[in-house]
Amino acid sequence: MNVSKIEWTDRTWNPITGCTKLSIGCENCYAEIMAHRLKAMGVGKYINGFKPTMHDGILEEPIKWKKSHTVFVCSMADLFHKDIPFSFIDKIMSTIRKTEHHRYQILTKRADRMVEYFSNVYIPKNIWLGVTVESPSEITRIEYLRDIQATIRFISCEPLIEDLGNIDLTDIDWIIVGGESGAKARPMKPEWVRTIKQQADEQNVAFFFKQWGTWGSDGIKRNKKANGKTLDGQTIQKMPKLAIG
16 A cells, blocks of 8 residues: 555655665665565565565556555655656656646655756656755755646655754755664754754744654654653644745
């Protein structure tokens, strides 16, 4: 059923699996760990482990979902990886256009290639486009995102590895923040999160705090469920305004 446990979506669709490390946030990639685990379990889709792999057989999977869903595209990959030809991305876009009742979330670290693709391709109204910004060195990805006329533009600061400082959120609709999980997780400091939230509030951008991860707000390492998802005693998980016009 591809039902997702990710708080900001309800389905995942992975016509591509696998990726390669690109920036500091990739160091402890959850998708890589999961892919190797699934390969060891004998799951056919992950026979190549975490090598970028295209799956033609599930390209039309969302067409079968009659109820409207918010769908995270390629949660186990990066759609705009250099090894994925634009011709295959075209097939994914074809399915998205055929299923206007779904909302598709596409998140990438390869913002330059995303801009290159959409420079010659119409962006369907039911697509949300986002970039990952985990450290100050990756803030330039936001500039690429701003150049694209998507219905919703969003930023994912997960895992947030460093203080991002001042961020220009002009033309950004939504920002997600979360700490890293796993045995090798790096801590996220509360002041980094507060700074992002303050700027989101000031610039009228919906702010979504997903989780603390393995390190709590008190700097203690424990189970991520125990650390929770409250910021200064509040659960703040706003979604973007969905006005489509």
